[in-house]
Amino acid sequence: MSPKHILAYGDERIPYEVKFDPSRKTRIAIHVEPDGSVIVDAPSDQPDEMIQKAVHKRSRWIMDHVAEARDRFSHVRPKAYVSGEEVLYLGRRYMLKVVQDDAATGTARLRGNRLEISTKFTDAGKVRGIVRAWYRLRARDYFAKLIDKQSAALPWIAQAPPFRMLEMTRQWGSCSPQGQVILNPHLIKAPRACIEYVIIHELAHLKHHDHSPEFFDLVGRHAPGWEKPKKLLDGMVEVLVND
Ligand SMILES: [Zn+2]
Structure with a gap:
Protein backbone atom coordinates (compact mmCIF):
# COMPACT_ATOMS: atom_id res chain seq x y z
CA MET A 1 0.00 0.00 0.00
CA SER A 2 1.20 3.48 -0.77
CA PRO A 3 0.34 6.99 0.41
CA LYS A 4 -2.73 8.52 -1.15
CA HIS A 5 -2.41 10.09 -4.55
CA ILE A 6 -4.74 12.79 -5.80
CA LEU A 7 -6.37 13.19 -9.18
CA ALA A 8 -7.21 16.83 -9.88
CA TYR A 9 -10.07 17.28 -12.33
CA GLY A 10 -11.65 20.72 -12.59
CA ASP A 11 -12.55 21.65 -9.02
CA GLU A 12 -12.60 18.04 -7.92
CA ARG A 13 -9.85 16.34 -5.95
CA ILE A 14 -10.18 12.57 -6.10
CA PRO A 15 -7.81 10.55 -3.90
CA TYR A 16 -6.69 7.21 -5.26
CA GLU A 17 -4.73 4.37 -3.81
CA VAL A 18 -1.91 2.64 -5.69
CA LYS A 19 -1.43 -1.06 -5.07
CA PHE A 20 1.79 -2.50 -6.40
CA ASP A 21 1.45 -6.05 -7.61
CA PRO A 22 4.68 -7.93 -8.40
CA SER A 23 2.77 -10.51 -10.47
CA ARG A 24 1.46 -7.76 -12.78
CA LYS A 25 3.80 -7.49 -15.75
CA THR A 26 2.82 -4.54 -17.88
CA ARG A 27 -0.46 -2.73 -17.67
CA ILE A 28 -1.89 -0.42 -15.07
CA ALA A 29 -5.50 -1.21 -14.17
CA ILE A 30 -7.88 1.33 -12.62
CA HIS A 31 -10.96 0.32 -10.61
CA VAL A 32 -13.67 2.39 -9.02
CA GLU A 33 -15.05 0.41 -6.09
CA PRO A 34 -18.79 0.38 -5.38
CA ASP A 35 -18.27 2.89 -2.56
CA GLY A 36 -16.53 5.32 -4.94
CA SER A 37 -12.94 4.73 -3.83
CA VAL A 38 -10.38 4.53 -6.61
CA ILE A 39 -7.74 1.79 -6.73
CA VAL A 40 -4.87 1.62 -9.20
CA ASP A 41 -3.14 -1.73 -9.69
CA ALA A 42 0.36 -1.28 -11.05
CA PRO A 43 3.43 -3.42 -11.71
CA SER A 44 5.82 -2.99 -8.78
CA ASP A 45 8.56 -1.20 -10.73
CA GLN A 46 6.19 1.33 -12.28
CA PRO A 47 7.48 4.90 -11.81
CA ASP A 48 5.11 7.34 -10.17
CA GLU A 49 4.85 9.63 -13.20
CA MET A 50 3.69 6.75 -15.40
CA ILE A 51 0.94 5.98 -12.91
CA GLN A 52 -0.11 9.62 -12.74
CA LYS A 53 -0.19 9.77 -16.52
CA ALA A 54 -2.35 6.65 -16.78
CA VAL A 55 -4.77 7.99 -14.17
CA HIS A 56 -4.95 11.38 -15.83
CA LYS A 57 -5.65 9.84 -19.21
CA ARG A 58 -8.72 8.10 -17.79
CA SER A 59 -9.85 10.95 -15.54
CA ARG A 60 -13.20 11.44 -17.32
CA TRP A 61 -14.04 7.75 -16.92
CA ILE A 62 -12.95 7.81 -13.25
CA MET A 63 -15.02 10.93 -12.51
CA ASP A 64 -18.14 9.41 -14.10
CA HIS A 65 -17.84 6.26 -12.03
CA VAL A 66 -17.08 8.10 -8.79
CA ALA A 67 -20.11 10.37 -9.35
CA GLU A 68 -22.30 7.33 -9.99
CA ALA A 69 -21.15 5.64 -6.77
CA ARG A 70 -21.67 8.82 -4.72
CA ASP A 71 -25.14 9.17 -6.17
CA ARG A 72 -26.08 5.66 -5.09
CA PHE A 73 -24.75 6.33 -1.58
CA SER A 74 -26.71 9.57 -1.27
CA HIS A 75 -30.00 7.63 -1.56
CA VAL A 76 -29.24 5.59 1.53
CA ARG A 77 -30.82 7.27 4.52
CA PRO A 78 -29.23 6.93 7.94
CA LYS A 79 -31.08 4.51 10.20
CA ALA A 80 -33.33 5.88 12.95
CA TYR A 81 -33.66 2.61 14.94
CA VAL A 82 -37.40 2.92 15.49
CA SER A 83 -40.26 0.42 15.19
CA GLY A 84 -41.27 -0.23 11.59
CA GLU A 85 -37.82 0.29 10.16
ZN1 LIG B 1 -8.92 -11.59 -2.54
Whole structure:
Protein backbone atom coordinates (compact mmCIF):
# COMPACT_ATOMS: atom_id res chain seq x y z
CA MET A 1 0.00 0.00 0.00
CA SER A 2 1.20 3.48 -0.77
CA PRO A 3 0.34 6.99 0.41
CA LYS A 4 -2.73 8.52 -1.15
CA HIS A 5 -2.41 10.09 -4.55
CA ILE A 6 -4.74 12.79 -5.80
CA LEU A 7 -6.37 13.19 -9.18
CA ALA A 8 -7.21 16.83 -9.88
CA TYR A 9 -10.07 17.28 -12.33
CA GLY A 10 -11.65 20.72 -12.59
CA ASP A 11 -12.55 21.65 -9.02
CA GLU A 12 -12.60 18.04 -7.92
CA ARG A 13 -9.85 16.34 -5.95
CA ILE A 14 -10.18 12.57 -6.10
CA PRO A 15 -7.81 10.55 -3.90
CA TYR A 16 -6.69 7.21 -5.26
CA GLU A 17 -4.73 4.37 -3.81
CA VAL A 18 -1.91 2.64 -5.69
CA LYS A 19 -1.43 -1.06 -5.07
CA PHE A 20 1.79 -2.50 -6.40
CA ASP A 21 1.45 -6.05 -7.61
CA PRO A 22 4.68 -7.93 -8.40
CA SER A 23 2.77 -10.51 -10.47
CA ARG A 24 1.46 -7.76 -12.78
CA LYS A 25 3.80 -7.49 -15.75
CA THR A 26 2.82 -4.54 -17.88
CA ARG A 27 -0.46 -2.73 -17.67
CA ILE A 28 -1.89 -0.42 -15.07
CA ALA A 29 -5.50 -1.21 -14.17
CA ILE A 30 -7.88 1.33 -12.62
CA HIS A 31 -10.96 0.32 -10.61
CA VAL A 32 -13.67 2.39 -9.02
CA GLU A 33 -15.05 0.41 -6.09
CA PRO A 34 -18.79 0.38 -5.38
CA ASP A 35 -18.27 2.89 -2.56
CA GLY A 36 -16.53 5.32 -4.94
CA SER A 37 -12.94 4.73 -3.83
CA VAL A 38 -10.38 4.53 -6.61
CA ILE A 39 -7.74 1.79 -6.73
CA VAL A 40 -4.87 1.62 -9.20
CA ASP A 41 -3.14 -1.73 -9.69
CA ALA A 42 0.36 -1.28 -11.05
CA PRO A 43 3.43 -3.42 -11.71
CA SER A 44 5.82 -2.99 -8.78
CA ASP A 45 8.56 -1.20 -10.73
CA GLN A 46 6.19 1.33 -12.28
CA PRO A 47 7.48 4.90 -11.81
CA ASP A 48 5.11 7.34 -10.17
CA GLU A 49 4.85 9.63 -13.20
CA MET A 50 3.69 6.75 -15.40
CA ILE A 51 0.94 5.98 -12.91
CA GLN A 52 -0.11 9.62 -12.74
CA LYS A 53 -0.19 9.77 -16.52
CA ALA A 54 -2.35 6.65 -16.78
CA VAL A 55 -4.77 7.99 -14.17
CA HIS A 56 -4.95 11.38 -15.83
CA LYS A 57 -5.65 9.84 -19.21
CA ARG A 58 -8.72 8.10 -17.79
CA SER A 59 -9.85 10.95 -15.54
CA ARG A 60 -13.20 11.44 -17.32
CA TRP A 61 -14.04 7.75 -16.92
CA ILE A 62 -12.95 7.81 -13.25
CA MET A 63 -15.02 10.93 -12.51
CA ASP A 64 -18.14 9.41 -14.10
CA HIS A 65 -17.84 6.26 -12.03
CA VAL A 66 -17.08 8.10 -8.79
CA ALA A 67 -20.11 10.37 -9.35
CA GLU A 68 -22.30 7.33 -9.99
CA ALA A 69 -21.15 5.64 -6.77
CA ARG A 70 -21.67 8.82 -4.72
CA ASP A 71 -25.14 9.17 -6.17
CA ARG A 72 -26.08 5.66 -5.09
CA PHE A 73 -24.75 6.33 -1.58
CA SER A 74 -26.71 9.57 -1.27
CA HIS A 75 -30.00 7.63 -1.56
CA VAL A 76 -29.24 5.59 1.53
CA ARG A 77 -30.82 7.27 4.52
CA PRO A 78 -29.23 6.93 7.94
CA LYS A 79 -31.08 4.51 10.20
CA ALA A 80 -33.33 5.88 12.95
CA TYR A 81 -33.66 2.61 14.94
CA VAL A 82 -37.40 2.92 15.49
CA SER A 83 -40.26 0.42 15.19
CA GLY A 84 -41.27 -0.23 11.59
CA GLU A 85 -37.82 0.29 10.16
CA GLU A 86 -36.41 -2.43 7.93
CA VAL A 87 -33.38 -4.49 8.88
CA LEU A 88 -31.60 -7.14 6.81
CA TYR A 89 -30.42 -10.55 7.94
CA LEU A 90 -29.08 -13.26 5.60
CA GLY A 91 -30.57 -11.41 2.65
CA ARG A 92 -34.07 -11.25 4.13
CA ARG A 93 -35.94 -8.19 5.27
CA TYR A 94 -37.21 -8.00 8.83
CA MET A 95 -39.15 -5.28 10.56
CA LEU A 96 -37.64 -3.73 13.64
CA LYS A 97 -39.88 -3.66 16.70
CA VAL A 98 -38.70 -1.70 19.72
CA VAL A 99 -40.42 -2.67 22.97
CA GLN A 100 -39.89 -0.52 26.04
CA ASP A 101 -39.57 -2.61 29.20
CA ASP A 102 -38.18 -1.30 32.49
CA ALA A 103 -36.98 -4.79 33.42
CA ALA A 104 -35.23 -5.50 30.09
CA THR A 105 -31.46 -5.80 29.92
CA GLY A 106 -31.35 -4.93 26.22
CA THR A 107 -32.02 -8.03 24.14
CA ALA A 108 -32.78 -8.79 20.51
CA ARG A 109 -34.52 -11.77 18.99
CA LEU A 110 -36.08 -12.81 15.71
CA ARG A 111 -39.81 -13.52 15.88
CA GLY A 112 -41.38 -14.35 12.55
CA ASN A 113 -40.63 -11.47 10.24
CA ARG A 114 -39.65 -9.12 13.07
CA LEU A 115 -36.48 -8.34 14.93
CA GLU A 116 -37.74 -7.54 18.39
CA ILE A 117 -35.70 -5.38 20.73
CA SER A 118 -36.56 -5.22 24.42
CA THR A 119 -34.92 -2.33 26.15
CA LYS A 120 -35.35 0.04 29.06
CA PHE A 121 -34.05 2.99 27.05
CA THR A 122 -35.41 3.32 23.52
CA ASP A 123 -33.17 6.08 22.16
CA ALA A 124 -31.57 5.39 18.77
CA GLY A 125 -28.06 5.07 20.20
CA LYS A 126 -29.11 2.38 22.67
CA VAL A 127 -31.19 0.42 20.13
CA ARG A 128 -28.39 0.65 17.57
CA GLY A 129 -25.98 -0.84 20.10
CA ILE A 130 -28.31 -3.78 20.76
CA VAL A 131 -28.87 -4.41 17.04
CA ARG A 132 -25.15 -4.26 16.29
CA ALA A 133 -24.32 -6.66 19.13
CA TRP A 134 -26.98 -9.06 17.84
CA TYR A 135 -25.58 -8.93 14.29
CA ARG A 136 -22.08 -9.58 15.59
CA LEU A 137 -23.16 -12.57 17.60
CA ARG A 138 -25.07 -14.03 14.66
CA ALA A 139 -22.19 -13.28 12.28
CA ARG A 140 -19.61 -14.97 14.50
CA ASP A 141 -21.71 -18.10 14.75
CA TYR A 142 -22.72 -18.25 11.09
CA PHE A 143 -19.25 -17.51 9.71
CA ALA A 144 -17.57 -20.04 12.01
CA LYS A 145 -19.92 -22.83 10.92
CA LEU A 146 -19.51 -21.97 7.25
CA ILE A 147 -15.71 -21.80 7.47
CA ASP A 148 -15.68 -25.23 9.13
CA LYS A 149 -18.03 -26.68 6.54
CA GLN A 150 -16.21 -25.27 3.54
CA SER A 151 -12.74 -26.04 4.93
CA ALA A 152 -13.71 -29.71 5.29
CA ALA A 153 -14.64 -29.82 1.60
CA LEU A 154 -11.58 -28.02 0.19
CA PRO A 155 -8.61 -30.30 -0.53
CA TRP A 156 -5.87 -27.71 0.21
CA ILE A 157 -7.12 -27.04 3.73
CA ALA A 158 -6.09 -29.49 6.44
CA GLN A 159 -7.73 -27.59 9.27
CA ALA A 160 -10.22 -24.71 9.38
CA PRO A 161 -8.22 -21.45 9.71
CA PRO A 162 -8.72 -19.03 12.61
CA PHE A 163 -10.91 -16.06 11.82
CA ARG A 164 -11.83 -12.73 13.31
CA MET A 165 -14.26 -9.97 12.44
CA LEU A 166 -13.46 -6.43 11.46
CA GLU A 167 -15.80 -3.72 10.26
CA MET A 168 -14.62 -2.40 6.93
CA THR A 169 -16.28 0.02 4.52
CA ARG A 170 -14.97 -1.32 1.28
CA GLN A 171 -13.96 -4.90 1.87
CA TRP A 172 -15.93 -7.99 2.81
CA GLY A 173 -12.98 -10.04 3.86
CA SER A 174 -9.27 -10.60 3.70
CA CYS A 175 -6.72 -13.26 4.46
CA SER A 176 -3.48 -12.46 6.28
CA PRO A 177 -0.15 -13.92 5.11
CA GLN A 178 -0.22 -15.98 8.33
CA GLY A 179 -3.48 -17.54 7.19
CA GLN A 180 -5.98 -15.77 9.39
CA VAL A 181 -9.30 -15.01 7.71
CA ILE A 182 -10.88 -11.63 8.45
CA LEU A 183 -14.56 -11.08 7.73
CA ASN A 184 -16.73 -7.99 7.79
CA PRO A 185 -19.63 -8.48 10.25
CA HIS A 186 -21.93 -6.44 7.94
CA LEU A 187 -21.76 -9.43 5.61
CA ILE A 188 -24.31 -11.24 7.83
CA LYS A 189 -26.98 -8.99 6.26
CA ALA A 190 -26.24 -10.34 2.76
CA PRO A 191 -27.84 -13.39 1.09
CA ARG A 192 -26.28 -16.74 2.00
CA ALA A 193 -24.84 -17.24 -1.50
CA CYS A 194 -22.88 -13.98 -1.11
CA ILE A 195 -21.45 -15.03 2.26
CA GLU A 196 -20.49 -18.41 0.82
CA TYR A 197 -18.71 -16.70 -2.06
CA VAL A 198 -16.70 -14.36 0.22
CA ILE A 199 -15.60 -17.22 2.45
CA ILE A 200 -14.57 -19.43 -0.51
CA HIS A 201 -12.64 -16.45 -1.88
CA GLU A 202 -10.73 -15.97 1.38
CA LEU A 203 -10.12 -19.71 1.82
CA ALA A 204 -8.71 -19.84 -1.72
CA HIS A 205 -6.14 -17.25 -0.57
CA LEU A 206 -4.72 -19.90 1.75
CA LYS A 207 -3.44 -21.55 -1.44
CA HIS A 208 -2.80 -18.49 -3.61
CA HIS A 209 -2.04 -15.25 -1.76
CA ASP A 210 -2.84 -13.06 -4.77
CA HIS A 211 -5.45 -12.49 -7.43
CA SER A 212 -3.56 -14.41 -10.10
CA PRO A 213 -5.31 -16.42 -12.84
CA GLU A 214 -4.50 -19.55 -10.79
CA PHE A 215 -6.39 -18.05 -7.86
CA PHE A 216 -9.52 -17.32 -9.91
CA ASP A 217 -9.24 -20.74 -11.50
CA LEU A 218 -9.39 -22.31 -8.06
CA VAL A 219 -12.34 -20.14 -6.98
CA GLY A 220 -14.15 -20.97 -10.23
CA ARG A 221 -13.68 -24.69 -9.70
CA HIS A 222 -15.01 -24.67 -6.15
CA ALA A 223 -17.60 -21.92 -6.48
CA PRO A 224 -18.89 -22.07 -10.05
CA GLY A 225 -20.91 -19.00 -10.97
CA TRP A 226 -19.28 -16.90 -8.20
CA GLU A 227 -19.50 -13.77 -10.37
CA LYS A 228 -23.24 -13.55 -9.71
CA PRO A 229 -23.14 -13.32 -5.89
CA LYS A 230 -20.14 -11.00 -6.16
CA LYS A 231 -22.06 -8.62 -8.41
CA LEU A 232 -25.07 -8.77 -6.10
CA LEU A 233 -22.86 -7.95 -3.13
CA ASP A 234 -21.16 -5.03 -4.90
CA GLY A 235 -24.57 -3.59 -5.75
CA MET A 236 -25.72 -3.79 -2.11
CA VAL A 237 -22.61 -2.45 -0.38
CA GLU A 238 -24.02 0.94 0.60
CA VAL A 239 -27.15 -0.65 2.06
CA LEU A 240 -25.25 -3.33 3.95
CA VAL A 241 -22.67 -1.07 5.60
CA ASN A 242 -25.28 1.54 6.52
CA ASP A 243 -25.88 1.46 10.26
ZN1 LIG B 1 -8.92 -11.59 -2.54
